[in-house]
């Protein structure tokens with residue numbers, strides 16, 4: 563934790579911040595490649611790390627992953643195209659398509675490139691089976707329980723639409739259509755607690771034994787969280803790995819075949835690398851509340867309003883000051899025409915304040931740990947264009963996505 567904080571501090575010097583703001587204007591996303599590399603290293607004991615690109619899908623981030631020998635997960639045709647564009651070769655199980663449905667245009671693509679499919683429904687297995695003999699497939703198992711930081715990110719149990727409830731039935735479909743089963747996958751949610759880990763490992767073991775079919779891979783899924791709040795602890799990766807490794811070895815000996823252990827993180831690799839910088843445009847006193855209004859809204863970062871997520875906020879004061887600034891209870895709000903457009907919001911939709919050194923007009927706000935499910939969940943709501951993404955590598959800032967223009971945004975509609 564402290565290590566990552568130091569890397570971020572090294573990047574966010576006064577000089578660098580002034581340079582970035584002048585050159586790219588606000589709001590902007592910045593990613594620190596050093597932090598992504600640091601996170602990758604922490605998982606190096608796993609046989610395969612597969613990046614869940616939905617968390618941060620810029621092709622330059624994907625290229626960075628590829629250069630570090632990371633494989634890739636795609637959940638749509640767009641994500642397959644991104645992976646190909648980033649240079650992933652669709653052999654060696656490099657790209658896996660994970661979904662609960664498969665549309666015709668995706669089916670064509672996965673057949674053309676022989677991309678393995680991690681199937682979350684029996685219907686999609688049938689669809690592939692009818693068109694592509696021996697196609698490599700995984701079964702995504704719903705182990706009948708789930709977990710996650712929010713009900714919306716829980717992907718197991720009977721209230722979740724994800725995965726296959728009856729893997730035995732899936733296996734009979736796989737046999738009927740002569741598909742090639744290569745792996746078993748369980749992902750019970752995003753932001754899972756480690757205390758449930760043994761349950762997941764046991765489920766994997768149970769299903770592997772029940773299916774009694776030789777496989778090449780098991781996947782522990784993603785979902786590893788990061789400490790968003792300073793008092794939160796980082797997950798114990800050593801323990802996480804050892805529980806899964808034991809599970810792998812056990813399955814491997816029972817099925818009498820060698821198995822590779824995959825992990826499929828999104829957030830863990832990118833969340834802490836990213837920040838969002840926005841500018842203060844208004845300070846309003848409403849009764850006893852002080853609202854600081856910035857030029858970025860939930861069109862850019864939707865996590866607070868969608869999940870009640872906490873993101874650390876710091877201030878970059880435009881003017882230097884020798885005196886220590888007074889800390890003031892502040893609510894950070896955004897420009898969109900909706901009262902919920904507030905960054906400091908809790909799960910039950912109640913706004914709350916942060917004690918923050920006094921902010922002045924023209925100062926900048928840095929919203930931390932936004933490298934996952936930040937930019938990739940952005941929208942054009944309120945007709946605000948997508949904002950730039952900048953990658954920090956080797957002491958340099960490289961623009962990896964430019965700002966969308968309003969003309970570009972409107973061009974889809976100028977048909978008649």
Ligand SMILES: *Cc1c(COP(=O)(O)O)cnc(C)c1O
Nearest residue numbers: 614752753784785786827828829
């Ligand atoms: C979202 C998702 C992940 C990644 O979740 P994180 O919490 O970002 O690690 C991994 N696998 C699947 C199938 C997912 O849907």
